[in-house]
Amino acid sequence: MIRADTLQPAFGVYVHWPFCLSKCPYCDFNSHVRHQPIDEERFARAFEREIETTAARTAGRTVTSIFLGGGTPSLMQPKTVGAILDSIGKHWNVAGDVEVSMEANPTSVDATRFQGYRAAGVNRVSLGVQALDDASLKSLGRLHSAREALDAVAVARKLFQRYSFDLIYARPDQTAAMWTDELRLAISEAAEHLSLYQLTIEEGTPFFGLHAAGKLKTPSEDMSRILYDVTQEVCAQAGLPSYEISNHARPGAQCRHNLVYWRGQEYAGVGPGAHGRLDIDGSRHAVATEKRPEAWLMRVEASGHGVTTDDILNSEERADEFLLMGLRLGEGIDPERYKALSGRSLDxxxxxxxxxxxxxxxxxxxRLRVTQEGFPVLDAVVADLAA
Structure with a gap:
């Protein structure tokens, strides 16, 4: 049982690189396309400055995980990644076994650049494969082919001891048999970890408008449930059970950085649109930075940080967040920790x-955990418990 007082100390640092080669039609992340070259040196200096300012608020922490997300962080030059990681090491203590993850798209992968990332300190990569057939990749707006995706996975396998990749399922016209075959191929290429997300139609994306107009038909609720069940069964049989609602790993191979989020531990957010949860003077601060890259850059250059939101969470907000995040995990939650945060027991x-x-x-x-049958209705379970 993982009780609050026996959790291993953890402090994560999330670094957001906001630029992409193109904007995928399903994506509502803080990502931006620029048709002119990015001034990486200027952005690197701003990252270093915000790291310094954030570290000053969280003195004495030991960084156990770093995650370079986006956007497409693998569009950065290795020297930019190295400068960011060096700055983290300069301003915080860093654990000897720190996990340093980096997201990458197959379009930006080549052996020379990956070798540079490894030399800079990255020791785990997460590839945005999303599908393993060309027709689906095209419909998802991806710029790579299935062959390029598998080649990218091979590069990651050669250069990194730890790697993962993402797939999206419940795509238009996808059947259980199609997904089973694709998933088995993915597992044969995966070493230890897969992130498997159901396609969701997010407001403000091109897919949202197409779906509303009836031009994009996603699987029915019943078919989505079948595809979810296939995901659980195939992965479990292959030795990659789910440890979080959308993440599967061999024992001991979970993404340690994401566990920081889901277990309600402390992390700093650096870069445009990054979020953090910092414990300062006995209070939990919910911190967020300016989303627009150039506006964030000017803020940091002027004042040392791009923070636009710094709210202190009250006990109820902390407890609700703990419940919402913790119940995503296969390990579930300790109700005593909920009681300690909220001041009341679960009903x-x-x-x-x-x-x-x-x-x-x-x-x-x-310990309380959601069942495999409960995960498809997780939002309703959380809302019921939090009421």
Whole structure:
């Protein structure tokens, strides 16, 4: 059982590189396309400055994980990555076994650049493959082919001991048989970790407009559930069970940085649109930076940081966030930690009803977790428990 007082100390640093070669039609992340060259040296200096300012607020922390996300961080030159990682090492203590993950797209992968990232200190890569057939990749707006994706995975396998890649399922016209075959191919290429996300239609994206107009048809709710069940069964049989609702790994190969988020631990966010959760003077601060890259850059150059939001979470907000994030995990949550954060216990009647419905399980040691049957309706489970 993972109790609050026995969690390994963890402090993550998330670094957001906001630029992409193109904007995918399903993506609502803070990513931007620029048709003129990016002044990487200027941005690198701004990252270093914001790291310095953030570290001053969190003195004495030991960084256990670093995640370079985006956007497409693999568009950065290795020297830019090296400068950012060196700055983190300069301003914080860094654990000897720190996990340093970097997201990459197959279009920006080549052996020379990956070797440079490894030399800079990256020790884990996460590839945005998204699909393993060309027709689906085209419909998703991806700029690589299935062959290029598999070649990129091969490069990662050769150069990094740890790597992962993402796939999107519940795509238009996808059947259970098609997804089973694709998933088995993915598992044969994966070493230890896969991130498998159901396609969601996010407001403000091109897919949202197409879907609303009836020009993009996604699988029915029943078919989406079948595809989810296929995902769980095929991965579990192959030794990659889910440890989080959308993430699968061999034992001990979980992404340690993402566990920081889901376990409600502390992390700093650096870069345009980055978020953080910092514990300062006994309070949990929810921090966010300016989303627009050039506006963030000018803010940092003027004042040392791009922070636009710095809210102190009250006990109820902290507890709700802990519940929302923690129940995504296969390990579930310790209700005693919820009580310590909120000042109240979870309602035993609501727990009983959800348990009788098969949505949750209460372990003998008191730990509460969502079942595989409950995960497809996780939002409803969380809302019921938090009420």
């Amino acid at each position: 035993p009647d609501r727990i009983r009803i959800l348990r009788d419905e098969g949505a949750i399980v209460v372990e003998e040691n008191g």
